[in-house]
Amino acid sequence: MPPGATESPASPDAFASVRIMRAAYASAFDDDNPLAALGVGEQPEPAPPSPDWVTVEVKASSLNHHDLWSLRGVGLSAQQLPMILGCDAAGLDPSGAEVVVYAVIADSADPRGYSLLSERYPGTIAERVAVPRANVVPKPAGMSFADAACLPTAWLTAYRMLTTRGRIHEGESVLVQGAGGGVATAAVVLAAALGKRVYATSRDAAKRERIAALGATALEPGARLPERVDVVIETVGAATFDHSLKSAAFGGRIVVSGATAGHEPKVNLRRVFAMQLEILGTSMGTAEELAGLLTLCQERGISPVVDSVFPFSEVEAAFARLHSGDVFGKVVVDHTR
The missing domain is CATH 3.90.180.10 (Medium-chain alcohol dehydrogenases, catalytic domain)
Known part of the structure; x- marks a missing residue:
């Protein structure tokens, strides 16, 4: 388990909710054509399962090859479907503060000792995502949500x-x-x-x-x-x-x-x-290292390399762009559009 990963509750059953939101999710598995397994539509909003968790209103997310592997069925079981995809996000915490989401959650049920968002708990390519309170890191002032969503x-x-x-x-x-x-x-x-x-x-x-x-x-x-x-x-x-x-x-x-x-x-x-x-x-990093990365980017004026930005209404095209193999940098989804 990476140092700094936060402990997950005993069961994800508490995520059940009657509130609905739009999301991109794995609806099936398809190793040959992962895009065919992508679903986009209404999903239950994940509610914080304990007082130590908060809900973040997602303003931007970015895609990773991890999302395509999920659509192929790597790291997921059929019993977990539909699973909301996405590890990376930036948005607003319940107080309205601008934050970046740290995707690593301690998980004793996983052989690694941790899991990423979209592996056991719903991911970030949705209107809202629930995470442990320790998994929200302040976003530097002046950094756009799109840039911040590239980093975690x-x-x-x-x-x-x-x-x-x-x-x-x-x-x-x-x-x-x-x-x-x-x-x-x-x-x-x-x-x-x-x-x-x-x-x-x-x-x-x-x-x-x-x-x-x-x-x-x-x-x-x-x-x-x-x-x-x-x-x-x-x-x-x-x-x-x-x-x-x-x-x-x-x-x-x-x-x-x-x-x-x-x-x-x-x-x-x-x-x-x-x-x-x-x-x-190595894999990923700690929440403290994410904070250090954000500080470095702010101090040195570093901007992430962005291949393309898609509105959420075109999230299927964002996945197709990533799957094409022609990307240079990050593919970003703007949740405000």
């Missing part, structure tokens, strides 16, 4: 990869594999904002051009780097892992948070022990 999953993961797990220090360098996706693009922006030398790979020439504009030296996958790097941000997996090993400096840290192109890479163990490399797994 992909950007928080990237922030933790660089700082807590990657332990990036002054003067060190970073390689980001497969830049263009949410976590990898966030890592490029954050590493550049922290003053690091950043290298990033992408198969797509147009994406390499956009990556370069964000402050990285953009390279084709497998290209030789000008130097071995101290930290590698790895979200691709088998397709890039050998290159990640070869690109790491002595004592380098390879931080892994995904495996979009294969989860069983061949690992040259001789290189691992000879170069004294660290291979570190």
Whole structure:
């Protein structure tokens, strides 16, 4: 369980409510065509199951590949359907304060010790979402709801990869594999904002051009780097892992948070022990790290990379955009439209 995750109540049955709201949800599972499993329409509003929970009025949410995996049936059972999708949101708490929702909830029923919103409890792509009071983090003044909604999953993961797990220090360098996706693009922006030398790979020439504009030296996958790097941000997996090993400096840290192109890479163990490399797994981050990320963005003037913004009335198109694989940055849903 990530430190800072808040404890969930014993049963989600208390979520039953007669109030109705609009939401996007998994109505079925379809591994071949996850968009066919997407439902949009009225769902019961989740009521706070205990005094320690609050309801947030969602102003903006953003999509993650986690939502597509949910539509494929990963992490959910048929008994949980329909399940409201979404991990990321920003909106108003019951007092009217502007907040960002932290998606990690401690969950003793899950082997990880925690679950994300939309796995056990209803998610954020809805008019309202119920969360533990400790899961609402103040939104910096001046940051838009759309930008804030990009941060709690992909950007928080990237922030933790660089700082807590990657332990990036002054003067060190970073390689980001497969830049263009949410976590990898966030890592490029954050590493550049922290003053690091950043290298990033992408198969797509147009994406390499956009990556370069964000402050990285953009390279084709497998290209030789000008130097071995101290930290590698790895979200691709088998397709890039050998290159990640070869690109790491002595004592380098390879931080892994995904495996979009294969989860069983061949690992040259001789290189691992000879170069004294660290291979570190991570996922998400703590509520305190989310607060730190929000502060960093405010202090450094960092804006999340947004691929596109869709009104809630076009949420199906937002999912189709994410599913296309052509995104660069985050897909945002504006709940005010």
